[in-house]
Amino acid sequence: MKKYKVLAVLLTLSLGVGENLLGGSKAAQAGEMTQTYSASKGFSTTKQGENQWYYEKLSGTAYLDLVYEAKSKRWTAPNGYPWVSASALHPGQNFDAVRKWISPGKGVISISGVVRKGSAEGDGVVASIRKDGVKLWSSTMTTTTAVTPSGVSKIAVEPGTEITFVVNKSGNSNHDHTMWEPDIAYVGTLAKTSVSVGSTSKAAAAAKSQNPSVISVLDYGALPNDTKDDYPAFVAAVDAAKSTGKPVYVPAGNYRISDILTIDGVKLQGAGKFLTTLTSTNPKRGSIDLKGNGVELSGIKHVYQTTVPRGNGANEKNSITVRGAKNFKINDVYISKSSTAGIMVTYGSTKGTISDNVLDSTGADGIHVTGGSSYITIENNTVRKAGDDTIAVVSYIDNDAQAANHIVIRKNNVGYGSKARGIAIVGGNDITISDNSVQETNMAGIYIAVEASYNTQNVDRVTVSNNMINYTGIAKPQNHPNVLVYASQGIVDNVVFSNNTIKNGAHRGIGVWGKGTIRTITFTKNTLINRIGAPTTFKNGKIKLNQNVGF
Known part of the structure; x- marks a missing residue:
């Protein structure tokens, strides 16, 4: 199940040309825009969803929000793990660390940026990129050698498509901080109305509606x-x-x-x-x-x-x-x-x-x-x-x-x-x-x-x-x-x-x-x-x- 999120996206924000907070540029061309969404430059210290980025933990198919901690300058779980910062992610023992990007409209994206383990210690991590839960790329890393994800160019997206950057422990979560600052180059249009992102299974939705307590x-x-x-x-x-x-x-x-x-x-x-x-x-x-x-x-x-x-x-x-x-x-x-x-x-x-x-x-x-x-x-x-x-x-x-x-x-x-x-x-x-x-x-x-x-x-x-x-x-x-x-x-x-x-x-x-x-x-x-x-x-x-x- 993906978590419910609502993105209030206005078409008027999609128009105009020039550099912005996301680290890229816009080009108005028959309603189409070109935008680079940078994980590090677009990193938010105030709220989830700013600049299309979310910071979460994952167990199975359940995504749960992390909370920003000003002292450590990262989004974190109450016990400290997992966490996501502007430049890195660290999984916990029971939850993966997730940086999530939500597509603002219909278009095509290409993902760039290397991944590397932040320490030579520990038993390794598993890094993956997923589109709406379906794996696009994955690599198990046990050294600090940088890895460039493959097969993540020219990916079609719709309004609300979720692209997740996931770091999972390989055995235990000791020494598993992983350096990863992906960029997403987006070419497409922005949705004119708010987008409801994610859906539960029918059984889950029924269970929720029957007893919300x-x-x-x-x-x-x-x-x-x-x-x-x-x-x-x-x-x-x-x-x-x-x-x-x-x-x-x-x-x-x-x-x-x-x-x-x-x-x-x-x-x-x-x-x-x-x-x-x-x-x-x-x-x-x-x-x-x-x-x-x-x-x-x-x-x-x-x-x-x-x-x-x-x-x-x-x-x-x-x-x-x-x-x-x-x-x-x-x-x-x-x-x-x-x-x-x-x-x-x-x-x-x-x-x-x-x-x-x-x-x-x-x-x-x-x-x-x-x-x-x-x-x-x-x-x-x-x-x-x-x-x-x-x-x-x-x-x-x-x-x-x-x-x-x-x-x-x-x-x-x-x-x-x-x-x-x-x-x-x-x-x-x-x-x-x-x-x-x-x-x-x-x-x-x-x-x-x-x-x-x-x-x-x-x-x-x-x-x-x-x-x-x-x-x-x-x-x-x-x-x-x-x-x-x-x-x-x-x-x-x-x-x-x-x-x-x-x-x-x-x-x-x-x-x-x-x-x-x-x-x-x-x-x-x-x-x-x-x-x-x-x-x-x-x-x-x-x-x-x-x-x-x-x-």
């Missing part, structure tokens, strides 16, 4: 249910949403995403977790990353086309990674397969809600909270066949400045063949686990621990209430109980179990043990039934028992 990914070139990569369109839509304050809307269908999709401070909404699917095609870089304040993700299904072994558990292979976000929400999302975790909350993320989601067959934990994250509520989720724990809170001594804290885990339904623990707290403070159903996990259904093998922080103030823990600790030879409090280092203290139903333990009911320091563990009004083996194995700690049934 959202940014539809269709408006930026996404097309569901085909084999094309929709990643550039999603990047452009998220960027537009960031600048307008509108949410991104993803209509029903299957969209292919080739890289990590970062959603920074905006809301992305699908048509529903069984209607809108985002398919990550790169098994090593498929995460949807949430950042910023107020970011939200809802109403989608996220799947991996293929997965790879968990390995070192890199976050790039998660389904969703919350990276230092605050006031975030993940709601009504269906996660089907991932190379590592389903939802990873880390880097000090705070004040977030993860609710009403379904996670199935993740490569590692279903939902994992770490990195000193705080004030997180995890509720009404279903987690099945997790590759590790279904829901885990973990705090490391080496990596986390503070322990994860003020975490609420409630009303979740988890297990169903998960390979490790049900709900696990391995280092953390002020945590509530209530009204959950945990069943069919290889290891303990509820696990509260400090582990030396992972060098985790202490555990303090954990409340476990009104949960159903049914037939867990299945795997041999581990023989975990349904509920296990464990310390191989550090301190576990102030853990209270109340009003839980603990039944059908595969090997035993409740265990408290380990060589670390275990202080006060309280069991009040819990019911233990149909257990196999010992009802309790208390080997450490100060155990308080009040009005329990079955032990």
Whole structure:
């Protein structure tokens, strides 16, 4: 899709002879004009479209305006890249740098001027010239040797024809500034009336007209249910949403995403977790990353086309990674397969809600909270066949400045063949686990621990209430109980179990043990039934028992 622009062009301006700001001359000859449009001489520091030149960034087929920055004397994106100056362009990691010229009328143009990479460092750039999105010339440049574009003479143009000069990163965007000052020699007439430039697809136009309060990914070139990569369109839509304050809307269908999709401070909404699917095609870089304040993700299904072994558990292979976000929400999302975790909350993320989601067959934990994250509520989720724990809170001594804290885990339904623990707290403070159903996990259904093998922080103030823990600790030879409090280092203290139903333990009911320091563990009004083996194995700690049934 090309961006909408309107050029108010008056015929009277086309007449007259002499030098002008554009670096060329005019010749009135039976209504025809000759004009040279110079990118450097016609460079504007005030507004888009002056002297027919525009300064933009490109993702897929979506062109978005850059903003002029007086200090650097260039048009730039908010984070600094890409940018376009009078003499050069520099792409960004997700967007190409674009200098665009709009034809003022019907005629013929010839393009001149060399292109050269501004630095010998980096892995190269791809420079191209396009007419209305169709490539006329392209070259990959890895050295500072100047290149003269070929095949760009005597090109027919109409009023509103777009000629774009595009610089794209070859691999990464480091050292990619590219020296390029094209001139366009135009021979033709000027349009007598304003020209509407660019058009959207019919689907995109329909989406816009139906709901102007959202940014539809269709408006930026996404097309569901085909084999094309929709990643550039999603990047452009998220960027537009960031600048307008509108949410991104993803209509029903299957969209292919080739890289990590970062959603920074905006809301992305699908048509529903069984209607809108985002398919990550790169098994090593498929995460949807949430950042910023107020970011939200809802109403989608996220799947991996293929997965790879968990390995070192890199976050790039998660389904969703919350990276230092605050006031975030993940709601009504269906996660089907991932190379590592389903939802990873880390880097000090705070004040977030993860609710009403379904996670199935993740490569590692279903939902994992770490990195000193705080004030997180995890509720009404279903987690099945997790590759590790279904829901885990973990705090490391080496990596986390503070322990994860003020975490609420409630009303979740988890297990169903998960390979490790049900709900696990391995280092953390002020945590509530209530009204959950945990069943069919290889290891303990509820696990509260400090582990030396992972060098985790202490555990303090954990409340476990009104949960159903049914037939867990299945795997041999581990023989975990349904509920296990464990310390191989550090301190576990102030853990209270109340009003839980603990039944059908595969090997035993409740265990408290380990060589670390275990202080006060309280069991009040819990019911233990149909257990196999010992009802309790208390080997450490100060155990308080009040009005329990079955032990």
